[in-house]
Every structure is written in C-alpha cells, then in structure tokens.
Amino acid sequence: VQLQASGGGLVQAGGSLRLSCAASSRTFRSYVVGWFRQAPGKEREFVAAINRSVGSTYYADSVKGRFTMSRDNAKNTAYLQMNNLKPEDTAVYYCAADRSLILSEFGNDNAYDFWGQGTLVTVSS
Secondary structure (H helix, E strand, O other): OOEEEEOOEEEEOOOOEEEEEEEOOOOHHHOEEEEEEEOOOOOOEEEEEEOOOOOOEEEOOOOOOOEEEEEEOOOOEEEEEEOOOOHHHOEEEEEEEEOOOOHHHOOOHHHOOEEOOOEEEEEEO
C-alpha cells in the first residue's frame, strides 16, 4: 500500500491542525494505521494508532487528551486531529500502516511495513 501524508504547517501554540494519511489500497480497512513523529535531533516516536476497520485508538501519553485519531475507510484515509498544540509537538509526522500487527506492536515503528513521506508540523511559541 502507498501512503500519502498531508496537512502539516506552521501554527501558533494552542492552535490546531488535522493531518491526513491517504492510502492506495482498497483493503485499507484491514490495516492498522499509526502516526509517528521525529523532531530534529531526536529518534522517531509513537504518537497514535488506530486498529483495523472502525477500530480502537491508542495514544502516547504526551498527546492524550489533545490528539484524536480516526479513519474513514470509504475514503481510504486516516486522520490525526491535533488540538492545543505545543512547541514540543514540532516534528515531521509520518503515517504508517500494516496488516499483521498485534496490539503490543502498535507503538513499535519497526513493526510497520508501509510508510508515508512525512509532513512537517511547526508550532511556534
């Protein structure tokens, strides 16, 4: 599957952005989708994941209560709504997908087989 991430940009602290991850596969509903981010000089980290079909969502502690992940399987797209953004949320955000993950792997970037190109989110203070 090919993934296309979009929606990044420059926003002030406290603002909102919605990222999209568009997939090429008609079987998108059978994929777990994850969002990861990588800030300059830091390792890539887990942000959120959504299970297959109309699935459960999982979040890193640092974004709980501020970020919401969803999916629209009819549009083959997953979303990451980011509210109350903070300067520390500045990073390149990547979406990833995989069909065979188990729950314990959702936060492990090495477990995902398919990746989008990344979209830059910059939060100014």
